[in-house]
Amino acid sequence: MEQTTYFEDYAIGSTRTTTGRTITETDFVVHAGHTGDFFPHHMDAEFMKSSPFGQRIAHGTMVFAIGVGLTANVINPVAFSYGYDRLRFVKPVFIGDTIRTRTTITAKEDDPKRPNAGRVVERCEVLNQRDEVVLAADHIYVVERRAKAA
Template sequence: MFYKPYGDYQVGETWTSFGRTITETDVVSFAGLSGDFFSLHIDDEYARTTQFGRRIAHGMLILSISTGLLHFEPGIIAAFYGIDHLRFTGPTFIGDTVHVKATITDLQDRRENQGVVTILHEIIKQTGEIVITGNLKLLLNRVNYA
């Protein structure tokens, strides 16, 4: 989605990514990298006793995977600017397939050569359920510096 310079975007533009299936390897690798070994993610017996009835993927894993589903063009993206109003609204299970729906909601000039693009970032699984939502902000260049 972010392959053209700031100034070439309009509020209301929408883009949908391809899908990505969440695997056991994703969950185990993320636990090892992050140090987050919370039982809901790695302990089948414990997870069966929860409201989810089985293990769920880490919310931060799904958020991280979602950034890989967006197209970031080197030279266009100057920096990740932040996320506002981030919410984890539903579980993602091993075997679920997620995609991102991104809608531009705001454009703000920053410097002469840059601006901040705000997108409604919705991570949706194959059932149509939104599992994570937030307002992702990116600092974009007005020209491609690659």
């Protein structure tokens, strides 16, 4: 879905929540293969039985990738990602957990490099099926202004 939303159109405090996605064994294996991260925390069930978690935990980078991917259902042709700040892995995610992502617009500011654009900060919170925040990050967008600067 395409939706043109200019810098001026973003409202601080506006939120949206994605649909859910259940984390599977396959996700763990595929992510390990993509990244080379075969740490026993993610891949060795016996090793993790005696850990405080009692079972394997998802790669934080996988939870981030899936959580962000869930938000990618709206294409804004006048915005692009500038990056992420304040990324935190708040709670573990396990095989069988269902995650979804809630986004909230938290800030808008001028872009010092681009007078015809501004920066929009969107807080991304990945939630599990118990509504616990398992990951948080600030996504920064550069967004064109409706009215071009003189």
